[in-house]
Amino acid sequence: MSERIFIAVAWPYANGSLHLGQIAGAYLPPDIFARYHRTKGNEVLMVSGSDQHGTPITIKAEQEGKKPSEIAARYHQQFLESWQKFGISFDLFTTTGTPNHAKVAQDIFLTLLERGYIYKDTVSQSFCSQCQRFLADRYIEGTCPYCNSPGARGDQCEACGKPLSPAELIDPHCRI
Numbered sequence: 001m002s003e004r005i006f007i008a009v010a011w012p013y014a015n016g017s018l019h020l021g022q023i024a025g026a027y028l029p030p031d032i033f034a035r036y037h038r039t040k041g042n043e044v045l046m047v048s049g050s051d052q053h054g055t056p057i058t059i060k061a062e063q064e065g066k067k068p069s070e071i072a073a074r075y076h077q078q079f080l081e082s083w084q085k086f087g088i089s090f091d092l093f094t095t096t097g098t099p100n101h102a103k104v105a106q107d108i109f110l111t112l113l114e115r116g117y118i119y120k121d122t123v124s125q126s127f128c129s130q131c132q133r134f135l136a137d138r139y140i141e142g143t144c145p146y147c148n149s150p151g152a153r154g155d156q157c158e159a160c161g162k163p164l165s166p167a168e169l170i171d172p173h174c175r176i
Contacts (some may be wrong), residue, residue: 005037009048011096014075015056031088049094049101050076055138059150062176072097126154126166128174135166139176142169 010026012018019028026141027048034046052072061068076095083090094101112118126135140154145168149159152174154166166172 002040003037003042005042005044007034007036007044008059008143009046009090011049011051012052012079013054013056014052014072014079014095015054015060016075017078023086023088027083027088045091046089047092047094048090049092049096050079052076052095052097055136058136059138063098069097095107100103124167126149128176131174131176135174135176137166139174140166140169140172141175142166142172145170 007030009030012022012026030046034044035098036151037044049071052069057068057071061071064071072095080093082088083093096105109118126140127133128139135154137154141151142154143150144152144157144160144162146162147157147160148170149157152159152164152169154164154169154172156163
């Protein structure tokens with residue numbers, strides 16, 4: 001008897017080309033897993049898509065003087081071409097910019113809110129007096145408190161991979 005297999009794969013930010021580490025680490029393993037189950041005769045649904053929202057896309061758009069939607073569309077198309085070149089086959093590779101995605105995300109959010117999993121709170125937010133705006137974690141850089149690497153972002157240190165908060169950075173500053 002065949003099984004129904006659902007494979008949900010990480011959604012890359014649509015702000016830059018995929019690199020070999022992403023393909024080998026996040027996309028090749030689920031493709032191999034899907035192929036294995038298909039050869040066994042199982043019904044497989046492998047899905048993913050481009051994350052078209054978030055600070056990384058906004059930063060790239062500001063750097064290039066473009067709209068975030070233009071950046072997201074360009075890299076989504078590149079992702080589709082990459083999957084084809086590498087022979088990775090998704091049953092669905094969509095975007096977070098579709099009306100369906102917005103409805104599903106809103107339904108999940110409202111359900112979580114209704115059941116008390118989401119609540120209002122007051123939190124500190126970094127503000128740049130020069131830019132005159134509040135800063136998302138990716139707009140803040142400093143020295144990593146774990147490996148002392150300069151240029152760590154307010155969400156993660158690329159050098160050691162440690163997740164961070166802006167408050168943890170040594171000598172944090174606005175990167176705009």
